[in-house]
Amino acid sequence: xxxxxxxxxxxxxxxxxxxxxxxxxxxxxxxxxxxxxxxxxxxxxxxxxxxxxxxxxxxxxxxxxxxxxxxxxxxxxxxxxxxxxxxxxxxxxxxxxxxxxxxxxxxxxxxxxxxxxxxxxxxxxxxxxxxxxxxxxxxxxxxxxxxxxxxxxxxxxxxxxxxxxxxxxxxxxxxxxxxxxxxxxxxxxxxxxxxxxxxxxxxxxxxxxxxxxxxxx
Numbered sequence: 350x351x352x353x354x355x356x357x358x359x360x361x362x363x364x365x366x367x368x369x370x371x372x373x374x375x376x377x378x379x380x381x382x383x384x385x386x387x388x389x390x391x392x393x394x395x396x397x398x399x400x401x402x403x404x405x406x407x408x409x410x411x412x413x414x415x416x417x418x419x420x421x422x423x424x425x426x427x428x429x430x431x432x433x434x435x436x437x438x439x440x441x442x443x444x445x446x447x448x449x450x451x452x453x454x455x456x457x458x459x460x461x462x463x464x465x466x467x468x469x470x471x472x473x474x475x476x477x478x479x480x481x482x483x484x485x486x487x488x489x490x491x492x493x494x495x496x497x498x499x500x501x502x503x504x505x506x507x508x509x510x511x512x513x514x515x516x517x518x519x520x521x522x523x524x525x526x527x528x529x530x531x532x533x534x535x536x537x538x539x540x541x542x543x544x545x546x547x548x549x550x551x552x553x554x555x556x557x558x559x560x561x562x563x564x565x566x
Contacts, residue, residue: 356465356485357465357466357467357485357486357487358445358465358485359445359447359465359467360405360425360426360427360445360446360447361405361425362405362406362427363382363405366405367382367383367406367407368382368383368384369384370383371383371384371385371388371406371408372385372388375390375391375393376396377395377396378394378395378396378400378401379395379401379402379403380401380402380403380404380406381404381405381406382404382405382406383406383407384406384408384409385406385407385408385409385411386409386410386411387409387410387411388411388412389412389413389414390408390411390412390414391414391415392413392414392415392416392417392418393417393418393421394417394418400420400421400422400441401418401421401422402421402422402423402424403421403422403423403424403426404424404425404426405424405425405426406425406426406427407426407428408426408427408428408429408431409429409430409431410429410430410431411428411431411432411433412431412432412433413433413434413435413436416433416434416435416436416437417437418436418441419437419438419439419440420439420440420441421441421442422441422442423441423443423444423446424444424445424446425445426443426445426446427446427447427449428446428447428448428451429447429448429449429451430449430450430451431451431452432451432452433452433453433456434452434453434454434455434456435456435457436453436456436457437457438456438458439457439458439459439460439461440459440460440461441458441461442461442462442463443461443462443463443464443466444463444464444465444466445464445465445466446465446466446467447466447467447469448466448467448469448471449467449469449470449471450469450471451471451472452471452472453468453471453472453473453476454472454473454474454475454476455474455475455476456473456476456477457476457477458476458477458481459477459478459479459480459481460479461478461481462481462482463481463482463483463484463486464483464485464486465484465485466483466486466487467487467489468486468487468488468489468491469487469489469490469491470489470490470491471491471492472491472492473488473491473492473493473496474492474494474495474496475494475495475497476493476496477496477497478496478498478501479497479499479500479501480499480500480501481498481501481502482501482502483501483502483503483504483506484505485505486506486507487506487507487509488506488507488508488509488511489509489510489511490509490510490511491511491512492511492512493508493511493512493513493516494513494514494515494516495514495515495516496513497516497517498516498517498518498521499517499519499521499538500519500520500521500541501521501522502521502522503521503522503523503526504522504524504525504526505524505526506526506527507526508526508528508531509527509530510530511528511531511532512531512532513531513533513536514532514533514534514535514536515534515535515536515537516533516536516537517536517537517538518536518537518538518539518540518559519537519538519539519540520539520540520541521538521540521541522541523540523542523543523546524542524543524544524545524546525544525545525546525547526546526547527547528546528548528552529547529548529549529552530549533559534555536555536559537559538559539559539560540560543560
């Protein structure tokens with residue numbers, strides 16, 4: 350499984366320590382060792398509008414009443430079976446986070462810092478990753494059609510069986526990124542760096558055209 354390689358670290362969550370007081374802790378701006386299931390969550394903001402911090406917690410089948418989540422800090426967090434469409438995580442920091450079978454259509458992760466993050470079977474069409482930095486991150490069987498990765502640092506990122514049709518990779522750094530078994534139809538933009546980009550032989554012709562390479566005989 351692509352999700353288990355390249356040094357990605359899974360969230361450190363002790364299931365037995367999780368309390369059912371997620372919403373109550375959100376009101377204080379810091380959530381630690383909490384669980385929430387089948388709930389509609391308010392904006393990820395503290396009582397005075399400050400960014401929220403979530404640590405060693407789990408969210409299942411949740412939806413958002415308000416997409417505001419700018420500058421949030423998520424560490425050792427698992428999200429599953431949820432609808433976070435249009436969530437605005439601009440400038441947020443995510444470390445050791447897993448998002449599984451979750452809808453993130455139109456999600457905004459502009460200038461986000463992500464380390465050891467797994468997106469598995471997520472619907473992420475039209476998501477914005479502009480100028481985001483990803484380290485040891487994995488996208489597993491995700492729908493990333495029309496996603497915007499302009500000027501994002503995708504160094505070493507693994508895309509396993511993802512649909513990247515129409516995605517924008519303009520000025521993105523792709524050194525060591527792996528897109529071998531992904532759909533790349535209509536992908537746009539000339540990356541800033543492709544050193545070590547891992548592709549399959551049948552993708553070569555498409556990417557030569559995309560990256561502006563001229564073949565002379």
